[in-house]
Amino acid sequence: MYNGDSIRVSKSGVLLDGQNRLMAAQKAKVNLVCDLIVGLEDEVFNTIDQGRTRQKGHLVARDLGSITTTDAQTLTTAVTRVIKYQESLSQLTTGGFEGKIAHKFTAPRVIEYVNQHPELLDQLEVIKKEFGVRCNLSRATLLYVYHIGSRYDATYTLKFLRKAVLAIGLTGDETLYFYHQCLNEYKAKQSNWTKAEF
Template structure:
């Protein structure tokens, strides 16, 4: 077992911080004298292990100072969960057992997992024993905890995608449009979270449709994810027309006539809300594409009915 000893003498702390200033922080020498001695010593220990791992894994007693130092490496992990943190904190207070579940630091010095235990250690003020692994490939987190509740939004967040939850949900709708005609795919066909992220990278323009989709959620007109996806798909036809059409439907701003296509679609979506019913996402999407197509082709707005879920012979409309 590795024993991490906190050295509290000020001169020792200053010497350690200055010695490893290039690996701790550009300003390490400046804050060394004022820094918590345990935190500075923990930073030094971690930087030495990251730079030249002595072992792939060690058993370490993690105290709050070490937990803080490890969390400073938490630059790519998914957001912490409040309920999970409370559960871990309660267990820390009762006494934590060495379970074999590893806290992992990558080759580049990024914390790949374990943040809830570390935050619970700090909030509870309790130490705990854990396996601490170093030198793991940075892309290995995609294969971690795949049997747990790590969803596509978590993977997107880990990769640093802004608006991760909205982008992962919208990406799946775009994938369905291209691969299954918007129908729910069979389990063997549905993309894994990592495959969905790779798909998103091929359609990174989705991020530019976030604001358009978010307006529907803000105004409680329609679900954000499918409208983000449809705005993106329509913008591939014409970004200017898509921006104008979707803003009018979401906000009502710029509508001049009740008979214009965007006004009719907005009324249909809002009437369903007022009636206390919830129009399914597929129907919202089908009606949106029907009206978009009518507008693009200068045709009358069709009766907004779609029976795709009951009648496979009526496919989801394609965008023109």
């Protein structure tokens, strides 16, 4: 039934709104009666349906294309934590007064980081496979730790996470060694960690 909802297309030819309706019409082999609006700015996508800016995870999923929204949200949270860590910001930092540091955590910044570090997508798959829903730490936290630790030793970091999260695979001496590496090489500061991460 015609209800006034439109199919919206950007100036560059990107379908901004209506994909599900068009796919449903194609699958059902029926004609779709609707309005068609073309020539919109690409940024309009951020406000469609919700009337407000979409969550970063949705924008990251859209731009990466080969990732689910759930995985994109995990990736977004992990990358935001990595950026905070690298820039010596507290993990509790948000947008800051009048958004002065909010630019650090935007979807384009997350996508830029993922493009510079494509191994993150493989690391996400490892975290999903290894830990599933068997622990009380979020996948984003696990990915954050695994990504940073992998800069030094991916195999050992995974062993450490198994020990820390699932309590398997490391001796006491190995655990102490890894904590020593964290504190020295990662230059970790307690004030930059959340209570759970510490």
